[in-house]
Amino acid sequence: MSSTATTQTRFEELDRYIDALPDRKGALIQVLHVAQDLFGYLPQDVQMHVARRLNIPAAKVFGVVTFYSFFNTEPRGQFTISVCLGTACFVRGSEDVLKEFEKQLRIGRDQTTADNLITLTTIRCVGACGLAPVVMVNDRVYGRVSAKDVASIIDDCMAQGGK
Amino acid sequence: MNRYRMHLMVCGGTGCRSSHSVQIVEALNQELKRAGMDQEVQVVTTGCFGFCEKGPIVKVYPDNVFYIEVKPTDAAELVAEHVVKGRTVQRLVYKDPAGGQRIAASTDMPFYGQQIRIALRNCGLIDPESIDEYISVDGYQALGKALSSMTQQQVVDALKKSGLRGRGGAGFPTGLKWQAALKTRSDKKYVVCNADEGDPGAFMDRSVLEGDPHSVVEAMAIAGYAIGADEGVVYVRAEYPLAVKRLKIAIAQAEEYGLLGAGILGTAFSFRIRLSLGAGAFVCGEETALLNSVEGGRGEPRMKPPFPAEKGLFGKPTVINNVETFANVCPILLNGPEWFASIGTEKSKGTKVFALSGKINNVGLAEVPMGITLREIIENIGGGVRNGRAFKAVQTGGPSGGCIPKSMLDLPIDYESLAAAGAMMGSGGMIVMDDTDCMVNIAKYYLDFTVDESCGKCTPCRVGNKRLFEILQRITDGKGTMKDLEDLETLGGTIRDCSLCQLGQTAPNPVLSTLKHFRDEYLAHVVEKRCPSGVCQNLIHYRVVAEKCIGCTVCARNCPVSCIAGERKSPHVIDEDKCIKCGVCFTKCPVDAIVKE
């Protein structure tokens, strides 16, 4: 997601992707992935746009968006901190890590800080169980995280924030 | 450039250290000095060799000789014989319990044979982003062989004969699946690779995709040839960005080399592969839900039959296999189905990759032949339970599986025996739990997972599992009754029998298996209102043992809600009503005068 792009250019880019599709049959989820990459989330106007361009009912788009946990209908912070609650991480104490994030960020699960910097969520296994407990910040994986490391992960985000 | 010509590697793992490996290092150094060899030979301490019961271990590098049960007093002989004269000390090498044969080279030891790498053959060996390296280790030879010298039926027959069964969970024979798809007439067919790996704690598919993506690409093309499909789809989790990246690179390279695309290797066979990204729904790992998702819809399971081999993606015949299943295909074609069938047990052939995690020392991947026992995996390969705690259970099969207790550790692993134990092979995640894990809480954890992931299409799963979860919640809150235990069993049985897809059908497994094997823990929660592992917050009580307390006031000063009272140098008391059970006092007390019960 680039912050400089205007809504207009984002829609244009989305259209370019849709137009380049060899086959629109079954493309909805892939289109939504691209749309979420561009817009950061999937507000109603984007969903409507996708429905029109793919020539499918908006209700179907909405049904798909709400079915999959990967798609968000609310804006997210610049950083999404996802604490792994998969079994391997769970038995190694990832709940304590989550609680510590909640405490330090003063937000709950699936909430975003007031400055729109950080969204806190949970995931279930990123496949790095060898490093449990695991925390993901956007695409970056932090392993062997304990409650003590929470402050420094947040600091990392603050330091990179705004860029 | 080598200063040392030889190295004596002494195991410094926990097991060997407790049997005096540190003294062995000292003794060896002394002997080397005495023999004037200390500038030529280095003694080095290493991590565990995974053979702790025969420790202490000394391995000679680069000679590859492996000594077991070495005592400090053996140092003189080892140096005089092996180091100085170059003769192996026979009495210290491993003796095969079966044949009585002495085996000196570690690579020949049956113990190391416990790990056979078929699916993981190239992981950690080649550069996954280089098709050239893959080709150099016989990559695309199996595809070449199939295209040039095998009929479609012969490829299917080879798979049938190999006995390969699906590694995605259910264990359906792969050859039969391919046969059904080959038999069904259609203008269009598909090959789908299930790389959704939603089972938390399982990461073998990710490792294959990240470490050897071409092996999956090649096997999909072979499947395409075998059933007469020209299009493949890999459905991969969006949570695996690196796997997605490497798959994309692999597909592009194969296209560039003409190993995917039109007229592969000068034959009439054409095959393309595209990726389809998942979007975070566990149920999409179920094959028919997955097909709906690839078609761009909600990932809700379909009724079976018709099976995908007859009516799959876009209504066309489709073979759908798991990543690890595909990773086994090329070696089967190259080495022959007989070779594959010679590994494993009567009904479960070949190897299985397990992802070991949880409270175990050596978290990681292990590929072992079917039929090996859980104990061998956990103790030898996994190196036992972390921090010297007591083993309680191992969970296999994820949210569809169950917990296997200590008494069943000698169970040989195959599809049937795990199912009989109330667990499941599943995808191969193995999560080890120790005595600090509460089994009721673990069951609740899995139910929370299935409630969250249920697609909501059918009632037993949508509502039933929610009820199960609520009962477990009551029990862990200390409000459970004996009736609740009964209800868990009857309701669990109903959900198992009446749900549409396997997500619902298997969801009660974690509850039913823990109820069966760890009933005492449930009873403690319900009858005594006590959590034996000290996990369930509402059932924990902290108490100061007056006789032990020295009145240092540390606990009182650290309690966040100031609910500990007492004079300096006299026993303190916790006000139970105010206590929030944070456990701070318990960890801070210098004389362990506070107990958790």
Place this chain on the structure above:
Amino acid sequence: MAKLKSLEELAKLREDMRTRTEMRVTGTNPDRVVLSVGMATCGIAAGARDTMKALAEELAAHGIENVSVVATGCLGYCYAEPVVEVRFPDKGPILYGDVDAKRAKEIVDQHLVKGILLDHAIIGKGAGRR
């Protein structure tokens, strides 16, 4: 790279490429040492990129040229990530665990240059690999 049009062309390419990876499989290429770094998700998360970089820098600092550093997949020892495997020609592989930048430099300075194995860093289990 032109498309491969026949099985023969594929076989030929395999022979050409063999020498490139042979040493890693059998350790028979006489004049190259191979350092493989596990670069799967968990390896990278544990800092394998820094390890790679440190290895390359240290090799350059010593002017060593007959060593290849390759990124590879999961070696199976996730608990000890980052993992680096050292293969000298005609010798069994040595697997090092928890290789941070400091240990990576030591691998070059000690093991590669002086032939001294690092104490308390070798994964014993790696000893039985092929």
